[in-house]
Amino acid sequence: MVTVRRSTVIDAPIAAVWAALRDFNGHDRWHPAVERSSIESGLRPDQVGAVRNFVLTGGERLREKLLTLSDKDHSFRYAIVESEIPLRNYVAEVSLKPVTDGDRTFWSWSSRFEAPKGREREMASLVAEGVYGAGFEAIRQHIEARRSASRFANTESHAGPALDGTAMVIDRYGAAEELHAAPVAAPPPGPGQVRLRQTAIGVNYIDIYCRTGFFNLLKPPGALGMEAAGTVIDVGPGVRHLAPGQRVAYACPPVGAYATARTMDASLIVPLPDSIDDETAAAGLLKGMTAEFLLHRVHPLRRGETALIFAPAGGVGRILCQWANHLGATVIGATSSEEKARAARAAGAHHVILPGEQSLEDQVSALTKGRGANVIFDAVGRDTFAHSIAALADCGHLVSFGQASGPIGSWDIGALAARSATISRPNFGHYTDTPEKVAAITSRLFDAIERRIVSIDVGRRYRLSEAAAAHRALEARETMGSIVLLPDSNWNGPQ
Amino acid sequence: MTQVYTSSVIAAPVDQVWAAIRNFNGLPDWHPAIAESRIEGGAPADQVGCVRAFRLKDGGFIRERLLALSDYDYSCTYSILESPMGVENYVATLKVTPITDGGRSFAEWSAEFDCPEEREAELVDLIGKDVFQGGFDALKRRFGG
Numbered sequence: 115m116v117t118v119r120r121s122t123v124i125d126a127p128i129a130a131v132w133a134a135l136r137d138f139n140g141h142d143r144w145h146p147a148v149e150r151s152s153i154e155s156g157l158r159p160d161q162v163g164a165v166r167n168f169v170l171t172g173g174e175r176l177r178e179k180l181l182t183l184s185d186k187d188h189s190f191r192y193a194i195v196e197s198e199i200p201l202r203n204y205v206a207e208v209s210l211k212p213v214t215d216g217d218r219t220f221w222s223w224s225s226r227f228e229a230p231k232g233r234e235r236e237m238a239s240l241v242a243e244g245v246y247g248a249g250f251e252a253i254r255q256h257i258e259a260r261r262s263a264s265r266f267a268n269t270e271s272h273a274g275p276a277l278d279g280t281a282m283v284i285d286r287y288g289a290a291e292e293l294h295a296a297p298v299a300a301p302p303p304g305p306g307q308v309r310l311r312q313t314a315i316g317v318n319y320i321d322i323y324c325r326t327g328f329f330n331l332l333k334p335p336g337a338l339g340m341e342a343a344g345t346v347i348d349v350g351p352g353v354r355h356l357a358p359g360q361r362v363a364y365a366c367p368p369v370g371a372y373a374t375a376r377t378m379d380a381s382l383i384v385p386l387p388d389s390i391d392d393e394t395a396a397a398g399l400l401k402g403m404t405a406e407f408l409l410h411r412v413h414p415l416r417r418g419e420t421a422l423i424f425a426p427a428g429g430v431g432r433i434l435c436q437w438a439n440h441l442g443a444t445v446i447g448a449t450s451s452e453e454k455a456r457a458a459r460a461a462g463a464h465h466v467i468l469p470g471e472q473s474l475e476d477q478v479s480a481l482t483k484g485r486g487a488n489v490i491f492d493a494v495g496r497d498t499f500a501h502s503i504a505a506l507a508d509c510g511h512l513v514s515f516g517q518a519s520g521p522i523g524s525w526d527i528g529a530l531a532a533r534s535a536t537i538s539r540p541n542f543g544h545y546t547d548t549p550e551k552v553a554a555i556t557s558r559l560f561d562a563i564e565r566r567i568v569s570i571d572v573g574r575r576y577r578l579s580e581a582a583a584a585h586r587a588l589e590a591r592e593t594m595g596s597i598v599l600l601p602d603s604n605w606n607g608p609q
Numbered sequence: 610m611t612q613v614y615t616s617s618v619i620a621a622p623v624d625q626v627w628a629a630i631r632n633f634n635g636l637p638d639w640h641p642a643i644a645e646s647r648i649e650g651g652a653p654a655d656q657v658g659c660v661r662a663f664r665l666k667d668g669g670f671i672r673e674r675l676l677a678l679s680d681y682d683y684s685c686t687y688s689i690l691e692s693p694m695g696v697e698n699y700v701a702t703l704k705v706t707p708i709t710d711g712g713r714s715f716a717e718w719s720a721e722f723d724c725p726e727e728r729e730a731e732l733v734d735l736i737g738k739d740v741f742q743g744g745f746d747a748l749k750r751r752f753g754g
Contacts, residue, residue, distance in 0.1 A: 122710035123618050211717065214737075215617035215745060220715040222706065250710060 287327030339371025398570030417442030
């Protein structure tokens with residue numbers, strides 16, 4: 115058994131050295147002995163058990179398997195499983211430690227193996243100098259090169275051509291007619307970015323606020339849209355949670371989802387489980403994430419509470435009804451037509467109230483033996499706000515999360531004393547602005563979809579080029595379920 | 610549990626650095642904060658389980674028990690039995706590793722302990738900087754670094 119151990123100190127913080135070394139499929143980017151590297155069987159480079167296939171600069175082939183990987187210890191171990199170089203039972207370990215005295219990195223690279231009799235010294239020297247020693251020098255240069263590159267990051271152009279696509283954009287705030295098609299180019303992803311080929315795009319009421327200028331999330335000209343699903347084309351440096359070919363979705367700023375291809379920050383993009391198809395994700399991610407934080411974070415709904423849900427047949431409303439019912443609440447839907455009332459009941463509303471001779475608050479009172487609703491989810495806004503306050507139970511909670519009928523205007527806070535009411539005005543962004551928050555919310559949402567607690571109903575599909583028609587239908591409140599846009603090239607719906 | 614980790618590079622081969630720090634009774638020989646040291650009960654300083662009693666130059670009195678000593682890993686682990694620092698369950702390890710590139714040594718000194726939350730920052734600073742880095746700085750002055 116031959117033992118080789120080499121170690122060095124790299125004059126860079128441990129995070130920078132680990133970023134380069136951790137990529138089990140990235141050694142061809144820096145090690146002079148490695149010509150080409152690929153991972154077999156479509157595994158991810160940080161999947162323990164992955165096998166990398168090296169072609170060395172001398173032409174030899176080598177297959178190595180990842181045995182352990184630890185982001186905590188900054189270390190990994192791997193074994194040669196097949197080699198044209200006579201190394202047998204070769205197991206190696208790469209391990210980094212911080213040198214706190216000077217913010218440098220101690221790097222140890224060691225291995226044990228067997229070599230043919232008489233060739234032990236030759237093989238030990240090849241491994242120690244040709245592989246480990248040469249690797250140390252290469253990483254020094256690699257990190258230095260990246261350092262100087264980042265100094266000129268503003269002028270850096272990323273390799274490869276942009277991908278041409280089409281987007282639905284507005285040149286100024288206004289009505290649905292302002293939406294028109296325009297060519298876009300998705301550039302190769304920079305650090306922290308991902309490039310997507312989009313397969314389904316969600317339409318949300320917030321898109322209308324962006325189009326009219328009610329929200330200033332988009333400064334025209336630009337494409338609308340906050341939500342889409344698709345496939346990763348490529349990822350930029352530093353992106354670890356996504357890989358080319360992976361199915362993903364997002365519901366996050368910046369605005370610009372109405373496009374066939376897009377390059378954007380990768381941090382808030384989530385991988386999709388196999389059980390959730392692209393259309394379901396595009397139709398349900400933003401609305402489902404909204405329902406998740408409304409029912410679990412803004413007002414953690416308790417068994418036995420009465421929840422009044424406006425627009426219970428709409429995108430978010432339908433999910434709220436399903437989930438609130440599952441959580442053990444008494445669900446009352448407030449809607450405008452018999453058809454929508456049927457949809458609300460199908461979604462889990464125990465009672466539905468329609469406009470009638472009695473006011474909304476009187477109808478809620480009658481259904482709750484005079485107590486009122488413990489929580490009200492109201493995205494209608496101007497037309498319902500006063501009724502919502504009147505329909506609350508004592509110490510009730512009004513969650514105002516939209517204003518489809520218009521701005522609510524100014525209110526005297528003293529009016530809340532009539533019910534000791536709490537009012538929340540949650541903003542999607544504050545609940546979904548970090549990868550950790552998005553992971554927590556989507557994890558519970560995907561689980562709820564898989565367990566059929568929540569079903570995402572794609573109400574209508576439109577070609578991406580027909581985005582204006584989709585907006586008109588949403589504004590006219592003539593839709594039930596969610597609306598998705600499909601790239602015209604993917605269109606296989608009714609002609 | 611609070612953790613402290615300090616590491617440095619000493620410009621001497623690991624055998625030389627280890628020879629300087631291996632002696633559990635030898636802190637006054639190399640650590641600038643230590644005035645004098647003895648091993649209780651006349652035990653040899655490399656007997657695992659022995660207790661060193663030493664006095665700091667500022668007057669503080671400390672007793673520490675040798676829990677593990679490895680000439681194979683060049684490491685020494687010990688716990689505090691008594692000290693003026695106000696820490697509980699304190700266990701520390703001092704370890705050197707060869708840096709084959711240049712014949713130097715990678716020195717690590719780490720500790721885990723419990724303390725009141727409001728004293729954590731002060732103790733981490735005291736242990737990490739004054740005790741551990743202070744020791745490394747002395748070794749660097751002696752061997753280069």
